[in-house]
Amino acid sequence: MGERNTMSDSKAARLIEEAAAGHKETAHRITVRPAQAEDVPALAGLLVRLKRLNEEFDPLLKVRMDAEAHATRVLETAVKDPKMLVLAGEGTGPDQGRVVGVVRAALRDRIFYTPEVEGVILDIYLLPAFRRKNVGEYLLAETVRILKEKGAGIVTAEFPAQNQIAARFYAKRGFRPLNATHAKII
Amino acid sequence: MVEVLPRSRPGVEEGGRKTDQELEEARSREAEEETRGLSERAVDLARHFAGKIEVIPKVPVRTLKDFSYWYTPGIAEVSRQIHKDPELAFELTGRWNTIAIVTDGSRVLGLGDVGPEAALPVMEGKALLFKYLGGVDAFPIPIRTKDPAEIVATVQRLEPALGGVNLEDIASPKCFQILDDLQRSLSIPVWHDDQLGTAAATVAGLLNALELTGRKIWQTGIVLLGAGAANLATARLLKALNCDMGALTVVDHRGILHSEREDIDELMLRNRWKYELALTTNEARTQGGLKEALRGADVLIAASTPQPGMVKPDWISTMAPEAIVFSLANPDPEVWPHVARDAGAAIVATGRSDFPNQVNNSLIFPPVFRGILDAHAKGIPDVLALEAAQALARQAKVKGLTREHILPTMAEEGVFPEVAASVATKAVELGIARAKRTKEEFLQLAQSRMARPKELSRVLMKNGLLPPMPGQESD
Numbered sequence: 001m002g003e004r005n006t007m008s009d010s011k012a013a014r015l016i017e018e019a020a021a022g023h024k025e026t027a028h029r030i031t032v033r034p035a036q037a038e039d040v041p042a043l044a045g046l047l048v049r050l051k052r053l054n055e056e057f058d059p060l061l062k063v064r065m066d067a068e069a070h071a072t073r074v075l076e077t078a079v080k081d082p083k084m085l086v087l088a089g090e091g092t093g094p095d096q097g098r099v100v101g102v103v104r105a106a107l108r109d110r111i112f113y114t115p116e117v118e119g120v121i122l123d124i125y126l127l128p129a130f131r132r133k134n135v136g137e138y139l140l141a142e143t144v145r146i147l148k149e150k151g152a153g154i155v156t157a158e159f160p161a162q163n164q165i166a167a168r169f170y171a172k173r174g175f176r177p178l179n180a181t182h183a184k185i186i
Numbered sequence: 187m188v189e190v191l192p193r194s195r196p197g198v199e200e201g202g203r204k205t206d207q208e209l210e211e212a213r214s215r216e217a218e219e220e221t222r223g224l225s226e227r228a229v230d231l232a233r234h235f236a237g238k239i240e241v242i243p244k245v246p247v248r249t250l251k252d253f254s255y256w257y258t259p260g261i262a263e264v265s266r267q268i269h270k271d272p273e274l275a276f277e278l279t280g281r282w283n284t285i286a287i288v289t290d291g292s293r294v295l296g297l298g299d300v301g302p303e304a305a306l307p308v309m310e311g312k313a314l315l316f317k318y319l320g321g322v323d324a325f326p327i328p329i330r331t332k333d334p335a336e337i338v339a340t341v342q343r344l345e346p347a348l349g350g351v352n353l354e355d356i357a358s359p360k361c362f363q364i365l366d367d368l369q370r371s372l373s374i375p376v377w378h379d380d381q382l383g384t385a386a387a388t389v390a391g392l393l394n395a396l397e398l399t400g401r402k403i404w405q406t407g408i409v410l411l412g413a414g415a416a417n418l419a420t421a422r423l424l425k426a427l428n429c430d431m432g433a434l435t436v437v438d439h440r441g442i443l444h445s446e447r448e449d450i451d452e453l454m455l456r457n458r459w460k461y462e463l464a465l466t467t468n469e470a471r472t473q474g475g476l477k478e479a480l481r482g483a484d485v486l487i488a489a490s491t492p493q494p495g496m497v498k499p500d501w502i503s504t505m506a507p508e509a510i511v512f513s514l515a516n517p518d519p520e521v522w523p524h525v526a527r528d529a530g531a532a533i534v535a536t537g538r539s540d541f542p543n544q545v546n547n548s549l550i551f552p553p554v555f556r557g558i559l560d561a562h563a564k565g566i567p568d569v570l571a572l573e574a575a576q577a578l579a580r581q582a583k584v585k586g587l588t589r590e591h592i593l594p595t596m597a598e599e600g601v602f603p604e605v606a607a608s609v610a611t612k613a614v615e616l617g618i619a620r621a622k623r624t625k626e627e628f629l630q631l632a633q634s635r636m637a638r639p640k641e642l643s644r645v646l647m648k649n650g651l652l653p654p655m656p657g658q659e660s661d
Contacts, residue, residue, distance in 0.1 A: 052451065
């Protein structure tokens with residue numbers, strides 16, 4: 001369910017530069033690092049918050065009762081999977097050591113198209129108190145940078161089609177609609 | 187919270203103290219009977235009078251010839267001049283004193299969504315209050331749409347006829363967006379009384395309560411119980427007053443509002459105003475309910491849909507010494523004044539006229555509109571609402587500031603023109619007044635314009651042009 005947005009290599013590069021420039025400013029808000037197994041419970045909580053947010057946009061995104069257990073399982077596997085990328089955003093200052101943001105992304109081979117490797121941002125979530133002040137932008141830029149390091153030549157993001165906030169967030173950063181997912185209950 | 191009728195005081199303070207439950211039972215029985223009596227009579231009177239306001243000429247008509255000034259051919263030149271300079275409408279027509287009371291009927295009194303037709307009698311009553319207390323020509327305009335964008339568009343199209351707009355009984359949270367959009371897009375003042383009227387009256391009382399207990403607003407820990415139209419506007423005015431927002435705690439039916447509450451993303455999408463508060467208040471990230479919020483707090487402002495026992499006396503006892511408690515739900519406050527005082531509250535205010543310290547929006551909206559209309563104001567920024575609150579707080583001191591008198595009562599009529607003049611003068615200072623006068627001039631204008639409807643009523647009643655109340659012996 002949702003749209004994928006994409007962006008070209010040159011724009012990704014520029015975004016990374018911009019993020020690097022803004023890094024000092026945002027550094028006191030969060031730090032971003034690859035997630036470890038011990039982060040999983042906190043990350044799972046954030047992932048479920050994101051899914052509950054998605055639920056607000058579409059009744060077809062109704063969150064299952066056992067979503068948190070599944071989030072935990074998925075993350076436990078993903079942190080060890082070389083084709084997956086899980087990042088933890090950690091608070092700074094009084095919030096040091098607290099996981100306040102999560103990214104889950106996948107590296108996929110594009111067998112028909114070039115660039116051949118796609119970095120897919122499946123989930124990205126920050127606690128509201130850490131949003132704005134370019135923190136989300138920094139988190140995205142870090143994700144893009146690492147995906148590129150891992151060989152991705154194109155980056156896409158999945159989110160509910162009705163989520164205009166996400167659409168604007170990505171559009172501002174050079175993403176545009178690429179694929180569309182249309183759904184009906186059968 | 188519009189309440190101008192004096193109410194009989196229930197047997198709360200007399201004789202031996204009853205238990206809370208006995209008191210509440212007795213009070214609700216009394217209230218029920220009282221309300222039933224009032225309701226029946228109100229329906230009879232509505233049928234008898236069939237409407238509460240009418241349009242009457244304000245120019246002399248000696249013979250039909252006079253219509254050549256009031257209407258064609260003379261009036262064409264007036265029209266031409268306004269066509270050249272539309273702002274002249276504020277001088278050459280009654281626009282300066284004309285407002286619309288606009289509602290979609292989505293949250294009428296405690297009745298809920300009764301629709302525009304059923305809202306009309308209430309809006310007529312409000313129009314009567316506007317005229318009688320403020321000298322304002324107010325037209326009740328219930329409209330048949332619930333869509334915020336359509337409400338905004340409708341009011342925008344009415345602007346040429348109006349000197350101001352009062353939004354009334356529109357449900358939260360859509361009322362916030364509607365007010366914001368209209369304040370931004372119109373060049374006349376737009377007010378939502380359920381938000382700003384109540385909030386300004388609350389802040390006025392709070393300012394005096396803080397003074398009496400030796401507090402400064404920026405060092406005061408305030409708890410807001412309820413996150414509806416009134417309290418969100420109170421928070422907005424507190425912010426404009428330089429209140430320490432980090433020390434403010436908002437509690438709603440789901441407990442303390444904080445930036446990591448389960449429903450936070452839902453709020454981001456559905457109630458942006460409450461979401462903003464969640465991010466800026468409660469810096470300590472206290473979690474839990476009212477009990478946790480009240481511990482050590484200086485002030486409780488409750489403006490909620492009360493549930494029995496939602497404010498426990500034990501919790502008030504944990505507040506800071508010399509605590510201030512505003513319990514504003516009507517007719518039954520969240521906590522009864524004597525209960526709050528027994529629990530240690532130093533100053534208690536309610537929404538009711540039968541207890542001391544009535545926080546009443548009728549103290550605010552008549553002088554606010556008198557002031558902004560006399561100044562032909564282009565808008566009503568929050569600082570003007572604050573000015574009204576501060577002026578009202580000052581006026582309470584005329585009769586003397588005490589813990590039982592932090593606000594003027596409706597009977598202290600002299601205060602209204604003073605508040606109106608303060609508002610008008612502030613509008614001039616802010617550069618949003620089309621009519622620039624001195625405070626003294628504004629005061630005289632307000633005095634005569636607020637006195638006139640009462641005098642008119644008196645004279646018309648005396649000579650029988652206003653019919654007497656039917657069955658007067660029962661009044």
